Structure formats: structure tokens, C-alpha cells
Amino acid sequence: MNSLICLRLRLPPALLSLSLIELKSFCGRKKMVNGLINENPIVYEIKHRRDVRADSSSNTNELSVDAIDHLEVFDHIRDIKDPEHPYSLEQLKVLTEDSVEVDDSKSHVRVTFTPTVEHCSMATIIGLCVRVKLMRSLPRRYKIDIRVAPGTHATEAAVNKQLNDKERVAAALENPNLVEMVDECLSSSFE
Amino acid sequence: MDLMEKNLELVEVQKLEGHTDRVWNVAWNPVSSSLLASCSGDNTVRIWQQSPLSRSWSCKAVLEETHTRTVRSCSWSPSGKLLATASFDGTTGIWEDFGDEFECISTLEGHENEVKSVSWNASGSYLATCSRDKSVWIWEVLGGNEYDCAAVLNGHTQDVKMVQWHPTMDVLFSCSYDNTIKVWWAEDDDGDYQCVQTLNESSNGHSSTVWAISFNATGDKMVTCSDDLTLKIWTADISMMHSGEGYAPWTHLCTLSGYHDRTIFSSHWSSDDIIASGAGDDAIGLFVDSEHDSVNGPSYNLLLKKEKAHEMDINSVQWSPSKENRLLASASDDGMVKIWQLETKP
Numbered sequence: 001m002n003s004l005i006c007l008r009l010r011l012p013p014a015l016l017s018l019s020l021i022e023l024k025s026f027c028g029r030k031k032m033v034n035g036l037i038n039e040n041p042i043v044y045e046i047k048h049r050r051d052v053r054a055d056s057s058s059n060t061n062e063l064s065v066d067a068i069d070h071l072e073v074f075d076h077i078r079d080i081k082d083p084e085h086p087y088s089l090e091q092l093k094v095l096t097e098d099s100v101e102v103d104d105s106k107s108h109v110r111v112t113f114t115p116t117v118e119h120c121s122m123a124t125i126i127g128l129c130v131r132v133k134l135m136r137s138l139p140r141r142y143k144i145d146i147r148v149a150p151g152t153h154a155t156e157a158a159v160n161k162q163l164n165d166k167e168r169v170a171a172a173l174e175n176p177n178l179v180e181m182v183d184e185c186l187s188s189s190f191e
Numbered sequence: 192m193d194l195m196e197k198n199l200e201l202v203e204v205q206k207l208e209g210h211t212d213r214v215w216n217v218a219w220n221p222v223s224s225s226l227l228a229s230c231s232g233d234n235t236v237r238i239w240q241q242s243p244l245s246r247s248w249s250c251k252a253v254l255e256e257t258h259t260r261t262v263r264s265c266s267w268s269p270s271g272k273l274l275a276t277a278s279f280d281g282t283t284g285i286w287e288d289f290g291d292e293f294e295c296i297s298t299l300e301g302h303e304n305e306v307k308s309v310s311w312n313a314s315g316s317y318l319a320t321c322s323r324d325k326s327v328w329i330w331e332v333l334g335g336n337e338y339d340c341a342a343v344l345n346g347h348t349q350d351v352k353m354v355q356w357h358p359t360m361d362v363l364f365s366c367s368y369d370n371t372i373k374v375w376w377a378e379d380d381d382g383d384y385q386c387v388q389t390l391n392e393s394s395n396g397h398s399s400t401v402w403a404i405s406f407n408a409t410g411d412k413m414v415t416c417s418d419d420l421t422l423k424i425w426t427a428d429i430s431m432m433h434s435g436e437g438y439a440p441w442t443h444l445c446t447l448s449g450y451h452d453r454t455i456f457s458s459h460w461s462s463d464d465i466i467a468s469g470a471g472d473d474a475i476g477l478f479v480d481s482e483h484d485s486v487n488g489p490s491y492n493l494l495l496k497k498e499k500a501h502e503m504d505i506n507s508v509q510w511s512p513s514k515e516n517r518l519l520a521s522a523s524d525d526g527m528v529k530i531w532q533l534e535t536k537p
Contacts, residue, residue, distance in 0.1 A: 140502065140503055140524075140525070141502060141503070143453060143471065143472075161368075161399075161400075165368065165400065165418075166454075166471075166504070167263075167307070167352070168323075168350070168368075170213075170232065170261065170279075171261070171279050171304075171305050171323065174260050174261060174279055
């Protein structure tokens with residue numbers, strides 16, 4: 001398989017009769033039961049995982065605190081499940097190792113994710129899942145910035161603003177339905 | 192009083208522990224400076240009191256079992272007897288201090304979703320609230336614990352983060368996720384409140400969410416802070432308004448940038464003209480008027496920056512009304528409230 005990112009939306013026959021506008025609004029629906037936003041995502045084979053135990057066994061100084069690097073942060077988020085499909089964000093290449101930038105001395109991490117579809121309304125959910133997982137996994141001194149990869153989403157600025165407004169995130173996480181959805185996406189990530 | 196000459200430092204007086212989630216806001220009682228309120232993501236409000244003997248602070252009361260979600264901000268009435276609390280549960284609570292305990296005497300409902308801020312006007316006759324529903328509500332304070340909705344103000348195109356009444360006039364200010372600050376005024380006593388000014392990017396305003404507004408004591412200057420990492424100082428000819436010559440517009444005076452590298456969530460102007468800022472970089476900044484107008488107009492200088500004032504984001508900074516000493520309270524995501532004193536280095 002080459003690196004061509006070409007989405008072939010194989011639609012059920014009934015949808016072929018819809019106009020482009022109707023199709024766009026259909027893609028914008030948040031319902032997950034019928035009509036997934038991305039019916040046929042491309043699933044990639046994931047690379048071999050670094051054995052974290054092998055690395056840490058070489059550290060004989062018990063008192064030293066290893067700096068957190070981008071691979072460690074990626075390990076925390078790679079297995080987050082896509083809200084619509086039984087695949088991880090890594091498998092769908094929504095996240096890659098290069099998605100993560102870490103500056104441990106400044107306690108700063110930035111994650112850039114690539115939604116599978118440009119009009120994906122799941123982008124906010126995915127971003128929220130990444131933020132929640134990192135909030136639960138990283139030391140509390142860490143500042144976390146989440147954004148969509150530039151040029152990959154129709155309302156990039158709006159999505160980024162929401163994902164990085166702490167108050168909006170806090171209020172959203174008080175919504176039990178949303179929390180349930182996020183926890184479901186994160187469940188495989190804790191195994 | 193040239194503060195820049197003195198060798199000043201911000202010393203931590205006490206750390207107030209008790210909240211079990213992030214603390215969003217602190218408010219000093221305007222009448223008794225030995226009372227402080229804080230509100231939190233743990234759905235409660237805590238009242239802290241300073242002992243006259245030991246001078247140390249302890250938790251006097253926990254206001255709970257009323258709000259069912261985060262309490263986002265709290266504000267004392269000018270008389271100091273009532274405390275208004277704004278919550279993500281969509282309601283605003285009004286609590287009365289009965290000496291040994293606080294009781295919720297009224298609940299204001301109406302907003303469609305999270306209430307973000309509440310503010311009393313100078314005389315205590317009006318309350319204002321704002322919400323993610325993009326509206327600003329004005330409530331009239333009637334007798335007998337009654338509150339009546341006097342106006343619903345629409346105009347902001349996004350989530351409204353804070354409302355603040357002017358310190359001397361019944362002019363209301365609001366700031367929002369839509370990057371603007373709006374001024375609301377009722378020209379006639381019986382008239383309706385209208386939006387008389389919007390401070391946006393073209394008026395030299397902020398380029399991202401505006402989180403807070405604070406006025407100096409005389410009310411002719413205000414400071415706003417934003418997700419765009421700046422603080423902005425604004426001014427208006429309010430004597431014109433006091434003399435009934437109509438609305439005096441606010442204009443940009445100067446922008447303070449480069450002092451914080453994360454969102455500035457709070458700024459507060461003290462009665463003796465020191466501006467405090469609290470930001471997502473865990474630091475508190477203090478700024479004063481340079482007193483040396485440059486060619487470009489008045490400017491403000493950094494007096495000091497307290498790095499790692501907290502272990503996480505600072506959500507609120509507030510100067511105490513106390514005339515005795517310069518006390519500052521701060522609230523953080525780390526669940527702490529801290530009390531600081533600005534003093535000369537030994």
C-alpha cells in the first residue's frame with residue numbers, strides 16, 4: 001500500500017440519490033448508530049511497539065526521574081479507540097509518533113491529530129479523548145495543547161479553540177453522556 | 192509612591208486547603224476583610240475567616256448541597272451580607288450570612304446552560320449574570336428575597352465569560368469567547384439596557400477569548416485579559432457621563448504583552464493602582480503605571496512576576512479591600528487558595 005490518502009466512501013444505495021448538500025449535512029450528523037461519518041476508513045498496520053520495560057531496566061539510578069519524551073506520551077494515546085470504529089487512533093493514522101511534541105523542561109506537550117474526514121464532527125470528541133487520557137496519565141504540572149493538523153479540517157480554528165478552552169472542556173466533562181462516550185473510547189487504552 | 196523604586200516581593204501568607212477539585216474564583220468580603228469566599232469544581236463554596244487573635248485563616252463554612260455542578264464564580268453584595276454564586280448547573284444562588292451559618296435564600300433560574308459569572312452593581316440594587324447561552328441577564332433586587340429578571344441582553348455571538356458592573360455608574364460590561372468586550376447602558380432611568388459599545392479587534396481589542404474585566408477605583412480605567420496572552424488597559428472620559436452629557440466611549444490605552452506565555456485567566460486592579468494577573472503559566476504578575484508617559488502615551492511596567500505561585504493554572508487573583516496591608520488571594524487548578532502579602536524585602 002502506498003501513502004496515497006484516498007477515501008473511498010462506499011455508500012449504501014439509498015444515499016446515492018442525495019444531493020451534495022444533503023450528503024454534507026448527513027456527514028455532519030453526530031449519530032453513530034446509522035450512517036457513520038466515515039463508512040470505510042483506511043486502517044493501517046501499526047509499527048512494532050518499543051518495549052518500555054527493556055528501556056527502564058537499564059536505568060540503575062532509582063532516584064533519577066526520567067524525562068518524559070514524545071514516545072512515552074504517544075504510548076498513552078495510541079490505543080484510544082475511534083468513537084465510530086473498532087480501531088485505535090494509531091491504526092487509523094489519526095495519531096502517529098510525530099503527532100506528539102514534548103518539552104519536559106517546560107512541562108509542555110502538544111498533540112496534533114489528523115481526523116479521517118475533513119468535515120468530521122467527531123474531531124472534537126477525538127480531541128477531548130486525547131486531552132482526558134493525557135490529563136489522567138501525565139504529571140499535573142503538564143500543560144497540554146491539542147490541535148487538528150493544519151489543513152485537515154473544515155472548521156479547524158473553531159475546533160482548536162474549543163479543545164483548548166479549559167472552562168468549556170470542564171463543563172463538557174460534567175455531561176454524563178459525553179463522559180460515557182469518552183470512557184468507552186479510552187477503555188482499550190488502559191489495558 | 193513610586194513602587195518601582197522599592198524592593199518588593201510577594202510573600203505567601205497562608206495556603207488554604209479543603210476544596211477537592213480546582214478552585215475557580217475567590218472573592219473578598221467588601222465590608223469585613225477577614226472573610227473570603229472561594230468556589231470550586233467540587234460543587235461547593237467555602238467561606239474562610241481570619242482569626243483576630245492568631246491572624247490565621249480557617250474554613251468557617253462549606254456551602255454545599257445546593258449547586259449540582261461546578262460553582263464557577265462568587266460575588267459579595269456591596270453590603271457584605273449576601274453572596275451570589277454562579278454555577279454550571281444553570282442557576283445562580285443567593286446566600287445570606289446568618290452569623291454561624293450561610294443559607295441559600297434564593298435561586299435565580301433562566302439561563303439555558305452554564306452560568307459563568309455574577310456581579311452586583313455599586314448600590315446592590317441590580318445583579319448581572321452571563322452564560323454559555325451567549326446572553327447577559329440583569330436582575331432587579333426587590334425586597335423579601337425576591338429577584339426579578341429585568342433584562343435579557345443578546346449581542347455576544349459566543350459564550351460570555353464574565354460580567355462586571357462599573358464601580359460608580361450603572362453601566363454593565365461583559366467579555367466573551369467571541370473575543371469582544373461589550374458595554375451595556377440604559378440611557379434613561381426607565382429605559383432599556385442596550386449595547387452601546389463593542390470593543391473588538393478593530394478597536395485595538397483582543398484577538399482571542401477575553402476572560403476578565405476589572406476597573407480601577409475611580410472607574411476611568413479598566414484592564415482586560417485574554418487567551419491572546421495580553422492584558423489591555425482601556426480608558427474613558429467618565430466625567431462626561433456623570434454630568435449627563437451622554438455616553439463616553441472606551442478607548443484602548445496600552446497593551447501588556449510578553450509577560451505570560453499561557454492564557455491569562457484573571458486580572459484585578461487594586462485600590463492603590465497595582466494590577467495583578469493570574470495565568471495558565473502558574474504565575475502571578477503585578478503591574479504599575481510607569482508614571483513616565485512616553486511619546487506613545489501612558490505605559491505600564493512589570494513590578495514583579497511570581498513564577499510557580501501555584502502548581503497549576505491560576506484561575507483568579509483578587510486584591511483584598513483591606514487598607515492595612517496589600518493582601519492578594521489566588522485560586523488555582525491545584526485545588527488551593529493562597530493568600531499573599533506584597534511587602535518590602537528585608
